[in-house]
Amino acid sequence: MARTDRRQRGANRGTQNASAADPTIVIGIDFGTTFSGVAWARSSRPEQINIITSWKSRFNFNSDKEKVPTVISREEKEGAPLWGYVAPLGSASLQWFKLCLLDKEDIPEYQRRSEHLRTAIKSLKKSNTHVVDVISDYLRELWQYTISCIERAEGASIVEVSAFKVVVTLPAIWPAYAQFRMKEAIEKAGILNIRGVFDTELEFISEPEAAALAALQDLSDRADMVPGDHFVVCDAGGGTVDVITYTIVSKTPMRVKESVRGDGKLCGATFVDERFRDLLRQKIPLSTWERLGEDGIARLMNNEWENGIKPQFSNDGRKWSIQAPVSSRKRDHEQYISSDISIHNHEIVNVFQPITSQVVELVAAQVNEVKRRYKKQPKFVILVGGFGRCHYLYNCLVESLRGKIEILQSSGARPWTAVCRGAAIRGLEQSDGATESAICSRIARASYGTMCNVIPWSEKDHSIQDREWCPIARVYMAADQASWFLRIGETITVGKSIELGFSQDFESPASEIVTNLIYSNSFQPSERCDETVKELCQLRWSRIPKFDDLPTWMNNKGRVIRRLSYVIKMTSNGVSLDFEISHDDKIVASKNVAADYSESGTAAHRHAAQLGEDNSGTYVPPGKGLGGWDDEFSDE
Template identity: 50%
Template sequence: MASSTHDEANTNGDSSQSKDEDPFIAFGIDFGTTYSGIAWAISTRPANVSMITSWDSAKYHCSDKEKTPSIISYEENGKMLWGYSVSDKKSSIEWSKLCLLEEDDIPNDVSHSTQLQAAQAALKQQKKSVVDVISDYLRQLWKHSIINIRRAIGGQLVDLCRFKVVATIPAIWPIYAQIRMHEAIEKAGILSTRNAGQTILEFLPEPEAAALATLRGISTYNQANMEIGDHFVVCDAGGGTVDIITYTVVELSPMKVKESVKGDGKLCGATFLDERFLEILREKLDQISPDTWKSLEETGALGRIMNNDWENGIKPQFRNTDQHWMIQIPVKGPKRTHDEFRFSDIKFDVKDVQKIFKPIVAEIKHLVDNQVKAIKDKYNKEPKFVVLVGGFGRQPFLFTEMQDALNRRNGPVGKIEVLQSQGAEPISRMSYGVKCDRVPWNAKDHDIRDKEWSDIDQAYKAVNQTSWFVRIGETIPVGDFISKGFYTDLTHSISSQSTELIYSTSATPPKRCDETVKKLYNLHWSTVPKFSKLTTWVNSKGRTIRRFCFDTKMTSNGVTLDFEIVYKGQVVASKNIGIDYGHCGALASNCN
């Protein structure tokens, strides 16, 4: 539990002592600038509200780990869309959380941001107050969560349980913003009267909640030699904002903390990485054709690039190593000709990605450095840890840059250690991917042993190649999926099709199927595309070639990996694989 002060609000209902003995469900509401979610746990032990902050001894039933975008849309027909159901962002409202602040309390960098200005304009256009918009969004999120909980444990048990709700808020928020958030939660119906008794609401600073969860989750108390009086800086790096706050340990078991120095924050979250990626991508595309960008937007290909190549590719994997990424850009012609599948590869090398990451990471390092200086000035001692939490906080480049900066500042004496939250998601102890052939040949990038002439492409191709979903040491996101797009060219009909899944125990998974790459499973398709209905293109020799495109998806539930092959929206092959880390398979390079 935390020793900081929390605002508590009770709704109508019986507050008798006997009710405290009833089973209860504890909810954690994280309404974020860009993404939001609700976690829950059920317990039958006597409850007081403060225990919810550490989730002590509760029987975990944490579902809804997947967050959904903090976006809502009011349609002309009166229908309300929210989260992932919003497809047209032109009529939607995003970043509403920042609008809870008065103009004078909004930092300069935030007040001039296009995101905040767009949110304010959308509220004005819709003639909605920010409290009403947030309450509408939270109402939908709450309903979705309650439906899922009732499915998981049964409606009768839910009806018997009292509700305890903890909502996280930015550490640097003024009290009036917290009051407005309370009003939004109440209007959303979350505090409505229930037969089981009163619903209790508390607010908890976001960095504090994240720090308690992180320190407990990674079991660092004993190993890290944490002592009463130690300070640790929490850097909560989310999608929009980055909040920094420092706590002092006042008790170890159970862990209690109090705020050490005044927190800080800035609008420098992961969303700004997305914007910089799009800027560089557009610069590269404009060098090919000024119409390419518009074509990608109109066909929806830009969204696929953002999801597959950036969000689940470059962004979480970037470590500042000498690596590059090739992005295949489908350029669609005005007619359904072979131009529809003429691909131009766009290369992002390490310098390109550095341009994306370094300015944003530099701002975060500056925030942390100011916090460390404030602790030194006030207590004449350094913090023991800097704890990185939040979605962006799990990025490996941010971790190494932060640790390097602190090492340069302090040297070998008085080292401040960086801890990085991995949430509830497992860390991959192997690399998992797909074997692929006929990759465009590049003498610089490929092994000469893999060079083969392709009659179809009338060009040299690299065979025996790999494409990795997740690498050793990376987080396997629970509930989320990683998807990669592939295509196959044919000159004649086929009766069967398969996709080979591979794995590697090498610290750095190779680009080709060498001796470290082994076969995981061969996925046989249940149906194959009809040859006569495939899209055609014509090679340089005038030969008609037929092509079909498909996606390979990997999803983790924390214990197993689910692989699916999706063709035209239909799953044509799937396999649930329980991971055996000691398994040794046949060499993938020898498996046909």
């Protein structure tokens, strides 16, 4: 059967990449739901990874922390926005907006009711702002501050002549479109602006994989780890919790492969914070709560919870006491006095338990899958991320696994900075041409492919719904079929490419050629582009072969048809997917071609957008104002 490409579109300038001999500064950015972190290193000193600290702050005890709040205030009419620890607490600032990158249908229904998420969406609507623009504003400030810190440490002259390699992390459970939205925010933030001798290179890496790269440094000298052993990395952050399992391939050098397909949920510390806020609401009189307002409540949460109970709690029976203002009548007027509010141990347990139980379920599922597939247990579960520092979460995992598997939880800032450090490590791997990645292979979390037509249509192999007359070939074809490069659950070796051949027929020259790339999260990816198949991106060819040079054939009406044959090559690199399209061994489209992401609709819905009989039509997806949250969002 012949496979013909259906529709297509996109284009982008190339970058001048630095060679291994050129000075390179690698910058790892962990853009988080509640906190963000940055690590950086020079390629000439890969062993010295630096963490950005010394943040500007309006409160004590925050400036030297290894991360900065993912908070920004757009209230300022003039000058730069206030962000991080300087941003005002409460309603004057935007928070938790990272979650708004996801379309509504990709957030579990019970979490759509999250007060934090609802507040973020309402703030975006009130300001009539797209989430991509808010993220770009925040990243711009974070980037400018990062560069100023690097210049202070290394000197502006070194920074000027160095290439930049930027590695940005994303939750592994996020759908593919989120990467395109993040890239747009990064570009708008000016991070990829032309500078000096070299352009800035950008790569994405999944958060748990970045955490694993950081953890590997700590495992390399362990005598109790041998090839064939498994370990689970649990990256528990503010919004998402990702788990991933690796097998040791070799120790010198340290090489691992993903052995169980990773998993994750939206069950991070943000949802614990929300439950504590609800507990405070029950403890504080309603009149006082209303008088405090969002600013006062945010200050109370920061002082008593974020920097008080939350990092210390270990379910040791302790009774907690916090100071909160309460109103009282004194003679003829009302005044506020500070009052100690008691919070019992079991109340804090009730705050944590519904969220930590979801994390325990994720880890247990990975452990059980290792036992099922390999007939052995993992050696360790490694906790990283901000939530990964939680003493209570550690205790829950120890109790759940009943001491059969060790839980490793580093002290200090190492768990909190694991993701940004791992992002820097990935960039350093690729800045040194002699260094191979420590991760040899990965397991696909989704299926990736391209939309195509198959000629001829077969009653045995195809659905009657897809039977469509092809006026060029003069036969019935199976329209809008899915041709998969990689199926969910399959293993792909790092650096290994997958190639598929296609052809497209023309009666007249085409003004443009566009290729549709698709993905599916279904465990059994469909062979046709049904509702489970979604658009990944569209690539417009940068060079169209000469029409008169194409080989010919004649259909049954005696019309001369030109056939364009080409190869699509896909290379998977964790979160990133690199595509190359070649004709006659010449690349006509590649990863440097601009990708226009679709914010809505499935491949099946796009069938109605076809323009013209030669399949060279294009489709422009409708935009959405809030990164996938439609205008019908309400307070239901």
